Amino acid sequence: MKATDQPPRWATRFLQWYCRPRLLEDLEGDLFEYFERNVKNKGLRRARIVYVIDVIKFLRPYTIRKIEFFNLFIHWIMIGSYLKTSRRSLVRNKLFSLINIIGLAVSMSVGLLVIAVITDLNSYDDFHQEGDRIYRVITTFRNADQPPMELASTSVKAGQKIRETVAGAEQVTTFRNGFSGDARVGNSTFPLEAIWADNAFLKVFTFPLVKGNAATALEEPYSLVLSEKTARKMFGEADPIGKPVMFDTTSYVVRGVVKDLPKLSHIRFEMLVSFATIEAQQAEKTNFYDWDNVWSNYVYVLMPAHPALAPVQSELAKISKQESAAYKDKSVSISLKPMNGAVLGGKLSNNVGPAISPVVTWVLSGLAFVIILSACFNYTNLSVARSLRRSREVGIRKIIGARKSHVLGQFMAESVIIAMLALLFSFGLFLFLKKEFLALDPNISDLVSLDLSFKTILYFIALACFVGLAAGFLPALFFSRINALLVMKDVSNLTLFRRVGMRKALIVIQYTLSLFFIAATLVGYNQYKGLLRFDLGFETENIVNIRMQGNKPDIMAKQFAEIPAVKEVSRSLMITSLGSYHGSTLKYGLDSNNVWLNLIDEHYMPLHDHKLLAGTNFKLKPEKGKESEVIVNEQVLKRFNIAKRNPENALGKVVTVDGQALTIIGVIRDFHYGTLEAKIEPVIFRYSANEPSGYLNVKIASGDLPGTMEMLETAWRKVDKVHPIQAKFYNDQIESAYSQFSVMVKIIGFIAFLAICIASLGLFGMVVFTTETKLKEISIRKVLGASEGGLVYFLCEGFLILLIVSALIAIPATYFFFDKIVLENFPYHQPINMLELLAGVVVVMLLAFLMIGSQTVKAARNNPAKVLKSE
Amino acid sequence: MKGTNLGEFEELVLLTIASLASEAYSVAICDELEKYTGRTAKLGVVHSVLNRLEEKGLAKSRLGEASSTRGGKRKRFYEVSHAGKVALTKSKEVRENIWRNIPGFNLEGSI
Numbered sequence: 001m002k003a004t005d006q007p008p009r010w011a012t013r014f015l016q017w018y019c020r021p022r023l024l025e026d027l028e029g030d031l032f033e034y035f036e037r038n039v040k041n042k043g044l045r046r047a048r049i050v051y052v053i054d055v056i057k058f059l060r061p062y063t064i065r066k067i068e069f070f071n072l073f074i075h076w077i078m079i080g081s082y083l084k085t086s087r088r089s090l091v092r093n094k095l096f097s098l099i100n101i102i103g104l105a106v107s108m109s110v111g112l113l114v115i116a117v118i119t120d121l122n123s124y125d126d127f128h129q130e131g132d133r134i135y136r137v138i139t140t141f142r143n144a145d146q147p148p149m150e151l152a153s154t155s156v157k158a159g160q161k162i163r164e165t166v167a168g169a170e171q172v173t174t175f176r177n178g179f180s181g182d183a184r185v186g187n188s189t190f191p192l193e194a195i196w197a198d199n200a201f202l203k204v205f206t207f208p209l210v211k212g213n214a215a216t217a218l219e220e221p222y223s224l225v226l227s228e229k230t231a232r233k234m235f236g237e238a239d240p241i242g243k244p245v246m247f248d249t250t251s252y253v254v255r256g257v258v259k260d261l262p263k264l265s266h267i268r269f270e271m272l273v274s275f276a277t278i279e280a281q282q283a284e285k286t287n288f289y290d291w292d293n294v295w296s297n298y299v300y301v302l303m304p305a306h307p308a309l310a311p312v313q314s315e316l317a318k319i320s321k322q323e324s325a326a327y328k329d330k331s332v333s334i335s336l337k338p339m340n341g342a343v344l345g346g347k348l349s350n351n352v353g354p355a356i357s358p359v360v361t362w363v364l365s366g367l368a369f370v371i372i373l374s375a376c377f378n379y380t381n382l383s384v385a386r387s388l389r390r391s392r393e394v395g396i397r398k399i400i401g402a403r404k405s406h407v408l409g410q411f412m413a414e415s416v417i418i419a420m421l422a423l424l425f426s427f428g429l430f431l432f433l434k435k436e437f438l439a440l441d442p443n444i445s446d447l448v449s450l451d452l453s454f455k456t457i458l459y460f461i462a463l464a465c466f467v468g469l470a471a472g473f474l475p476a477l478f479f480s481r482i483n484a485l486l487v488m489k490d491v492s493n494l495t496l497f498r499r500v501g502m503r504k505a506l507i508v509i510q511y512t513l514s515l516f517f518i519a520a521t522l523v524g525y526n527q528y529k530g531l532l533r534f535d536l537g538f539e540t541e542n543i544v545n546i547r548m549q550g551n552k553p554d555i556m557a558k559q560f561a562e563i564p565a566v567k568e569v570s571r572s573l574m575i576t577s578l579g580s581y582h583g584s585t586l587k588y589g590l591d592s593n594n595v596w597l598n599l600i601d602e603h604y605m606p607l608h609d610h611k612l613l614a615g616t617n618f619k620l621k622p623e624k625g626k627e628s629e630v631i632v633n634e635q636v637l638k639r640f641n642i643a644k645r646n647p648e649n650a651l652g653k654v655v656t657v658d659g660q661a662l663t664i665i666g667v668i669r670d671f672h673y674g675t676l677e678a679k680i681e682p683v684i685f686r687y688s689a690n691e692p693s694g695y696l697n698v699k700i701a702s703g704d705l706p707g708t709m710e711m712l713e714t715a716w717r718k719v720d721k722v723h724p725i726q727a728k729f730y731n732d733q734i735e736s737a738y739s740q741f742s743v744m745v746k747i748i749g750f751i752a753f754l755a756i757c758i759a760s761l762g763l764f765g766m767v768v769f770t771t772e773t774k775l776k777e778i779s780i781r782k783v784l785g786a787s788e789g790g791l792v793y794f795l796c797e798g799f800l801i802l803l804i805v806s807a808l809i810a811i812p813a814t815y816f817f818f819d820k821i822v823l824e825n826f827p828y829h830q831p832i833n834m835l836e837l838l839a840g841v842v843v844v845m846l847l848a849f850l851m852i853g854s855q856t857v858k859a860a861r862n863n864p865a866k867v868l869k870s871e
Numbered sequence: 872m873k874g875t876n877l878g879e880f881e882e883l884v885l886l887t888i889a890s891l892a893s894e895a896y897s898v899a900i901c902d903e904l905e906k907y908t909g910r911t912a913k914l915g916v917v918h919s920v921l922n923r924l925e926e927k928g929l930a931k932s933r934l935g936e937a938s939s940t941r942g943g944k945r946k947r948f949y950e951v952s953h954a955g956k957v958a959l960t961k962s963k964e965v966r967e968n969i970w971r972n973i974p975g976f977n978l979e980g981s982i
């Protein structure tokens with residue numbers, strides 16, 4: 001019979017594993033006899049299938065071997081012995097233990113960080129008692145030919161409709177953001193941000209009141225509920241209930257004090273204003289209750305436990321369809337989504353609080369996993385390499401009666417112990433990393449606190465156990481298979497060198513990963529620098545943007561103009577190129593489309609050095625309501641095909657913006673209104689009326705910047721004593737607009753650093769080991785006349801080839817990854833520089849050479865007489 | 872020991888063991904059973920019955936000599952133990968007693 005005519009080996013193994021020893025032999029024989037018979041009658045394929053089925057069919061109570069309690073018991077007794085031997089081997093091999101512990105500790109600290117982050121993200125909103133019954137209303141907004149937009153916000157009407165028609169909804173609450181103003185109590189003023197919330201708000205969410213009646217606190221118009229902190233700030237220790245608070249000329253009454261919010265709440269507020277207030281104020285505004293007014297209201301619904309959602313969703317779809325019928329070219333539809341995971345639902349727009357994409361957590365876990373895996377490789381590699389030394393120990397154990405499982409247990413226990421030691425170190429590293437991570441970006445410290453809880457500590461220990469088992473599995477398996485007799489007779493019989501392939505592969509993987517991360521960091525850093533250096537189409541140097549915060553810009557501008565270092569002051573509604581947008585509808589002939597908008601004054605364009613292709617800047621300040629001029633960019637001409645795209649001829653053409661006819665008086669060169677992730681789109685400049693919202697742009701002389709900033713602040717103080725000045729350098733603002741990139745580069749850079757450290761540690765261990773074991777060979781070669789250079793080459797060769805292989809894999813992979821996958825998403829990216837890819841390789845190679853070189857030179861310089869004397 | 876009752880299939884298997892004399896091992900028993908009864912005897916079922924018979928003390932088993940067939944695995948041969956013989960004889964007597972008491976006409980029409 002040919003070797004291939006055998007029954008499937010795994011099935012036989014399975015049988016051997018579960019079957020009682022007493023029954024095994026004849027069962028195997030029977031199955032084999034039947035198999036042979038079936039091969040003849042039904043063919044090999046069928047016979048094999050029948051064999052497998054029969055093996056599974058034999059899995060009956062009477063065939064399954066009983067767990068050997070005695071053995072289990074022995075395992076427990078032996079743990080003491082395992083601990084002892086593990087400690088001995090740790091102490092005896094100080095270098096290897098140190099390499100292993102440091103490697104695992106460093107990699108695990110990243111794992112701990114990721115665990116802490118993910119636990120924090122997952123415990124958002126856990127404090128709500130009815131948390132799993134709260135659902136939020138999500139809006140899908142489709143506008144003509146644009147892609148649909150998913151919003152976390154919805155219309156006030158949606159809340160009303162759900163309250164009226166959805167049978168299962170126990171409570172429906174609507175709240176709205178955007179209340180901001182200066183609260184006046186007595187003679188003091190407090191700038192505050194708040195949300196409008198209706199009476200059901202305190203019923204749906206668990207925000208307990210420390211004072212006041214939760215059932216009625218938000219019922220009346222002009223009622224306030226303060227957080228404890230705000231209450232203390234405004235009233236000190238006095239009881240605030242019933243006290244009046246003035247906003248502008250309107251008086252509000254405090255009706256409740258809510259306990260300070262837990263940090264991990266996606267809804268955040270310092271103060272609640274009763275929703276009835278805004279209803280009273282907005283009553284005359286016609287669009288407040290419109291179905292398509294979906295931008296700043298939030299509706300949350302408390303459903304019964306385990307609700308049948310499908311009928312509710314279809315009900316909502318029906319309502320959406322009815323309501324959307326009123327609009328010609330847009331549709332607004334709503335649906336319910338569980339509140340849990342609101343923070344990880346990053347792809348929605350208009351989120352209530354902080355939100356990130358779940359992709360981020362996946363990427364973070366992926367990076368941590370890669371790093372931990374790399375450290376596990378080190379452990380595996382070094383342990384297997386050391387097997388020569390330990391195989392005798394295993395051999396003796398086996399001869400005095402240790403089973404395979406005992407040896408396996410011993411080595412697994414050892415690796416878990418090492419992982420636990422590493423956990424102690426890595427916890428220290430974690431505390432340091434945590435601080436650095438939180439300081440990386442204000443958004444991060446806003447999102448997570450990384451406070452340790454009992455749960456996180458448990459996860460940490462679980463991680464250490466897992467790492468220990470993962471790292472120790474292969475060596476343990478390897479040792480458990482050692483044949484005791486062969487080892488005791490002659491160590492060289494050990495199948496050590498069969499493992500070399502695996503070890504080489506692991507080293508190549510480690511180095512490929514390290515090189516990839518390094519190249520990724522360099523490419524990413526260059527892209528980030530490129531974004532900052534990018535020519536936006538206008539000047540941002542030495543410009544300070546100051547938020548008006550409700551002050552009259554004219555008065556403020558006069559104050560600033562008196563400062564000698566200030567060259568020029570202009571006004572604008574918003575700051576371009578930072579990723580915020582103001583939209584408007586432009587109509588030319590029959591064609592209408594969305595354009596981006598900024599309101600500016602006549603100083604804005606010269607100050608920012610916008611290039612006029614044709615026409616002139618704004619000259620005259622229009623009287624209120626008599627605005628008649630507009631400046632457009634090239635894209636507007638292109639999009640609407642005005643004057644066949646010729647800037648000169650476009651002058652004097654009339655366009656309609658938000659219902660107002662405006663004459664084009666100038667055409668400017670295209671510039672980046674949004675961030676560089678977006679393409680250049682049509683933009684218009686209108687003349688700003690004297691609105692208190694918006695910014696002053698102050699161009700200052702370079703020189704004593706801190707001094708100038710101080711003077712700006714003094715000037716601000718003269719006009720506004722309440723609000724601290726909010727002044728930022730334009731370039732700094734651009735930098736923070738791209739902060740997520742710098743955060744990413746820093747994180748990947750750090751990972752690259754760790755990866756290379758761990759890989760280097762591993763390589764170092766391997767080099768030390770190889771040179772040690774080859775010491776005698778080297779000495780003999782030396783005695784026979786080999787040169788030192790030749791010896792170094794002899795020792796390095798293997799490692800060099802591995803490094804070259806990893807470089808050959810890593811460089812094209814990085815190039816492909818960035819060129820075809822990442823940078824595709826950025827229309828204005830820098831080309832990838834070959835230097836970026838190679839620089840990392842050179843550095844890593846140098847490092848590796850240094851390590852290999854120092855060890856091999858040491859070995860090659862050894863006095864052969866000393867080494868060979870003992871033989 | 873769970874009851875020493877002899878089930879119907881157990882009885883068949885035990886009888887087959889007896890009839891095969893020294894050649895009674897699982898595969899042969901299966902084949903023989905198929906021949907006698909005309910129904911397919913699954914190896915798994917037969918095996919578990921053999922195991923049960925042995926547990927009840929109605930059959931004894933021993934491993935045969937190793938040979939090159941069957942992947943080199945030895946066969947387990949079964950023989951009827953004394954208790955088995957007693958059980959078989961007893962069950963035969965019971966049946967014969969009942970047969971003897973059936974009035975002649977009672978079964979004739981139904982076949």
